[in-house]
Amino acid sequence: MEPLAPMITTNPFDDDKLREECGIFGVSRAETASAIVALGLHALQHRGQEAAGITSWDGHDFHTHRAMGHVAGNFDRDEVIRGLPGDTACGHVRYSTTGETSLRNVQPLYAELNSGGFAIAHNGNISNAMKLRRELIRRGSIFQSTSDTEVIIHLVATSSYRTLLDKFIDALKQVEGAYSLIVMTPEGMIACRDPLGIRPLVMGNLGETTIFASETVALDVVGADYVRTIDPGELVIVTNDGQIRSHRPFGDTHPRPCIFEHVYFSRPDSIVDGSSVYSVRKAIGAQLAIENPVEADYVIPVPDSGVPAAIGYAQQSGIPFELGIIRSHYIGRTFIQPGDKVRHLGVKLKHNANRALIEGKRIVLIDDSIVRGTTSLKIVQMMREAGAAEVHMRIASPPTKHSCFYGVDTPERTKLLAHKLDVGGMQDFIHADSLSFISIDGLYKALGEAKRADIRPQYCDACFTGDYPTTLTDQDDVVVTNQLELLAERVV
Incomplete structure (x- = not known):
């Protein structure tokens, strides 16, 4: 008997599409925060169908559940949500753009830093991650994943600045590329967007609950009101007692949000940078x-x-x-x-x-x-x-x-x-x-x-157009390496 053919997609049209990066969703100060996050991730499932994860904070400990596959089937069971207690939580749906397909790369990523627990969910791509990773490893960092997101954790952990916020800003000033981030610490939740605003991020509220999401449709699904778009280069901090502060450490920026969010990535019922995607x-x-x-x-x-x-x-x-x-x-x-x-x-x-x-x-x-x-x-x-x-x-x-x-x-x-x-x-x-x-x-x-x-x-x-708005350090390094290898072959 001949062996069966491998599993392949049944959708002839999905294989030839640009893949929808990732989606992130965060909730601060809400009962059953993880349940709200799970609902929000359902609404963002189109942004990543490879894996999903949720991390919660109960005031004492962080709790994480990550799984390969869709949100449904992994986060629609009571025992999973009960295992993610606390009034603060963030989640992530993934389609890998860097790092292999494995559970160790599923976000949110979590680490214990000198300042306490640190969980991070990232939509985007750090275009100098390989260079930073090599430098960090030379300095003694030990990586647990192949995701570019972990570079940010190590940059925070090794920063010489005193406060966690300053360490985080110091880390962000060393990275290139695109990112929308939701970070959870014992002090509260941080949401931020890269200086060019390439990847989207919005803020909403549900009563006294503050919510961050990649798209407004996720706010709609959980019954939250849209407040505003997180500005390019802005960090919004929500403390455990509900105070909201905005920081703009990058100065004046010239935004360059991704045009393909309007063409394909975002759901038609979302509002992106003030415009109806459907319209x-x-x-x-x-x-x-x-x-x-x-x-x-x-x-x-x-x-x-x-x-x-x-x-x-x-x-x-x-x-x-x-x-x-x-x-x-x-x-x-x-x-x-x-x-x-x-x-x-x-x-x-x-x-x-x-x-x-x-x-x-x-x-x-x-x-x-x-x-x-x-x-x-x-x-x-x-x-x-x-x-x-x-x-x-x-x-x-x-x-x-x-x-x-x-x-x-x-x-x-x-x-x-x-x-x-x-x-x-x-x-x-x-x-x-x-x-x-x-x-x-x-x-x-x-x-x-x-x-x-x-x-x-x-x-x-x-x-x-080929008009890249940032430097592409890792890509340039690859090109130079390939050229040197080709030259060496010719000399031989």
């Missing part, structure tokens, strides 16, 4: 229709992320919006596939063409992005097999030509289709009748800006 995505679709019109019978979204942009495209163009791809929400993420034939059939378990609608029609497919191109190829093929007369594709973001180093898991640049091919080549690759992307200026216009400012752009759009 922005509709505006992107409308601008896409203005820039890239086509004669067609139906506008069809690639579910679910392409829906708002497809509505905007349809409204602007006057072409009817229809659901030409039907998604099943009742199929598990994986199943065992014993052969290539079943593997091929498996792509239709979650998404299937609405043949009765599509057959003989000219259709416009709307998707949020093209990464490797394998997804778009499968979608176009699916539409052809369903009898579509013409298949046109319109993408609600510019071509993704560059890798992200700020907490988004993107393929190596050489694997990005837009890096290898121009738009015409990409069109041939996916076998579409036409392919067009929104322009970078059009994307900014949909976000309320006149156009992209070449000198001081309002967002981090490095995945489209």
Whole structure:
């Protein structure tokens, strides 16, 4: 008997998406704080499906439960929540961008420092973590994980400053890249955002309870009121007696929040930097229709992320919006596939063409992005097999030509289709009748800006433009090392 094939995803469209970094959620001064955190993490599950964790503080001790997999099944049992007592708690949902997939990298990470317990949940990526890690190890630090987040713990622990707050600020001033952090200590909770505000973080309240979250939708789910966005470079401290203080140790900053939060990462029912994600995505679709019109019978979204942009495209163009791809929400993420034939059939378990609608029609497919191109190829093929007369594709973001180093898991640049091919080549690759992307200026216009400012752009759009807003120390070191190794090979 032949061995069974390994577990693979049943969703042919999820494998070719940029992965949604991580999500964090913190609660200060609430009965059953960990239960509220668990609910908040449910709302942020789209930001990381690999693992989840919660740490609580009961006034005397810290308690942690971390697990691989989804929030549901790990944090919906009474015995788990009872094992996380206290009125302060923070949680994390993870998709790894640095560090291997293992329980030791699941956050929140916890350590006993000279000042007491220290728990940290991090959304983002420290772009000089490898360099800092090497320096810390030389100085005697012993790492327990391969996560870049642990670097912050060691920088705090080894800082020569006196107070914990000063130690924490000292640590942050040594790191590069993107971070939104929630930190728990015996003195209270700290929430902060990197000086450029690349990763999102908001604050809310539920009575006397203060809540921090990656997205406003998590506040909605637990019944909290949105208070405000944590500003780029701001640290907000909530003490155990409920006092709230704000610190801005980085001085004046020029924010560059991640533009892809509006395009894909955030849930449509969230508010990001003061803008409705759903409304922005509709505006992107409308601008896409203005820039890239086509004669067609139906506008069809690639579910679910392409829906708002497809509505905007349809409204602007006057072409009817229809659901030409039907998604099943009742199929598990994986199943065992014993052969290539079943593997091929498996792509239709979650998404299937609405043949009765599509057959003989000219259709416009709307998707949020093209990464490797394998997804778009499968979608176009699916539409052809369903009898579509013409298949046109319109993408609600510019071509993704560059890798992200700020907490988004993107393929190596050489694997990005837009890096290898121009738009015409990409069109041939996916076998579409036409392919067009929104322009970078059009994307900014949909976000309320006149156009992209070449000198001081309002967002981090490095995945489209290659304009990285911070230094990339680790990446530069890798490039130099590779060049030296290549030179050495040539000399030999």
